[in-house]
Amino acid sequence: MKSIELPLLESFGKVRIPLPSSKSESNRVLIIDALTEGENKLSNLAEARDTQTMIRLLKDDPEILDVLDAGTTMRFLTAYAALNNKVKILTGTPRMCERPIGILVDALREIGAEIEYLKNDGFPPLRTLGFAGQKASEINIRGDVSSQYISALLMNAPLLPKGLALNLTGKVGSRTYISMTLELMRTFGVDYQFEGNRITIAPQKYQATSFSVESDWSGASYWFSLLACSRSGELFLDGLKADSLQGDAQIVPIMDRLGVESTFRDGGVLLKHQPIRGLPEFDFTHCPDLAQTVAVTCALTGQQTDFTGLESLRIKETDRIDALQKELAKIGSKLEERRPGVFTLVPAEQIPEMVEIETYDDHRMAMAFMPLISKTKLRVLDPEVVNKSYPSFWNHCELLGVKAKYQD
Ligand SMILES: O=C(O)C1=C[C@@H](OP(=O)(O)O)[C@@H](O)[C@H](O)C1
Ligand SMILES: C=C(OP(=O)(O)O)C(=O)O
Structure with a gap:
């Protein structure tokens, strides 16, 4: 298997990281663009494979929409095809075909779309067969998956x-991503009401406008983590805003507790060290993609922390709880479910002179463990896995002054 080796990072000075754009914002504005009659001006679209796949599928309009491993691309294109009367097959990687989609398909059928499953009920691959007219204009939908x-x-x-x-039922997770969707719709001229767990949208048109995608806060989190673990240097992260649409901007208050001071200036954020105050517990319900970053940070900075709100991690690119438990064990750290739903992160004990990290087809496993270079020599298997959201990630690591060695 291919791998990348990074040496121990002794120290670094001031480094500027030209972060990639957000794939979450990009994939939303691409769908909105496809639904807008006029010409939008979209800039800074993500180089992420998930976004490049979305761009290609919308442009080429093939009969089979193969989304690879992109969750948003699968879910957004399924609804787009189903409600716009398109006959399409939607499929993806073997893992994508294990990620549930039944809740969305049930909702689309209730609204009036015809959809059939091609293998297993509730999972891709599936075929959208057309939209004969709207049957329901109010539906209940679970928010906990x-x-x-x-x-x-x-x-x-x-x-x-x-x-x-839409009446959202159950415990609503990743709420910040719902708000991002609604805020972007508003940017393109659409009104909505979101009160309690009910969202209403009247029939209306999108208005063409200009929109520039912000840098990716999820991708930024790995640099916060590196600074927290290295206790040296300064990092400037380009293109981040204090009033972000992205829930993962929550990394700022989290890292404030874990020894990173953030100052917004010159169109980005400057990260410096400050004393670690500790993070006794954190609920990741609304920022699930930060859990791996924070787990590794706590492991390497000696912080015992209770993690909650991790339910959705089991159905992402891999079972992220399982993957974290296996890889943290290599540095003597644990993520133990001590009470139902409460995972205690027990920090690393002894870090070997060389650590090899498996990535389980999950970009975030590769990137979250990168800060280990502040402690030891690191080998990461299947390094190209980062292409899903952050293709230039390893190049950006070299900006720290370390030389990466690739092996086939
Ligand atoms: O809407 C989005 O852009 C996303 C929503 C989240 O997924 P869930 O809503 O499945 O938690 C997140 O984990 C994913 O990386 C991107
Ligand atoms: C979960 C993720 O993406 P998706 O669900 O869109 O595949 C992610 O990027 O961490």
Whole structure:
């Protein structure tokens, strides 16, 4: 298997990281663009494979939409095809075909779309067969599995003849991603109401506008973590805003507790060291993609922390709880479910002189363990896995002054 080796990072001075753009914002504005009659001006779209796949599938409009391993691309294109009367097959990697989509398909069927499963009920691959007219304009939808189903429905809602009201049921997770969807819809001229757990959208048109995608806060989190673990140097992260649409901007208050001071200036954030105050517990319900970053940071900075809100991690690119437990064990750290739903992170004890990290087809496993270079020599298997969200990640590591060695 291919791997990348990074040497121990002794120290570094001031380094500027030209972060990639957000794939979450990009994939939303691409769907909105496909639904807008006029010409939008979109800039800074993500280089992430998930976004490049979305761009290619919308442009080429093939019969089979193969989304590879991109969750948002699968869920957003399923709703887009189903509600816009397109006959398409949607499929992806073997793992994508294990990631549930039944809640979205049930909702789309209730609204009036015809969809059939091609293998297993509730999972891709599936075929959208057309939209004969709107049957329901108000539906209940569970919010405790993936917010992507809700975002997928919302973006198409203004163009439905009767609009759409969604009543979110159960514990609503990743709520910040729902807000991002709605805020972006508003940027493109669409009104909505979001009160309690009810979202209403009247029939209306998107208005063409200009939009520039912000840098990716999830990708930024690995640099916060590196600074927390290295206790040396300064990092400037380009293109981040204090008033972000992205819930993962939550990394700022988290890292404030874990020894990183953030100052917004010159169109980005400057990261410096400050004393570690500790993070006794944190609920990741609304920022699940930060859990791996924070787990490794706590492991390497000696912080015992209770992690909650990790339910959705089991159905992402891999079972992230399982993957974290296996890889943290290599540095003597543990993530133990001591009470139902409460995972205690027990920090690393002894870090070997060389650590090899498996990545389980999950970009975030590769990137989250990078800060280990502040402690030891690191080998990461399948390094190209980062292409899903952050193709230039390893090049950016070299900006620290370390030389990466690739092996086939
Ligand atoms: O809507 C989005 O852009 C995303 C929503 C989240 O997924 P869930 O809603 O499934 O938690 C997140 O984990 C994913 O990386 C991106
Ligand atoms: C979960 C992720 O993406 P998706 O669900 O869109 O595949 C992610 O990027 O961490």
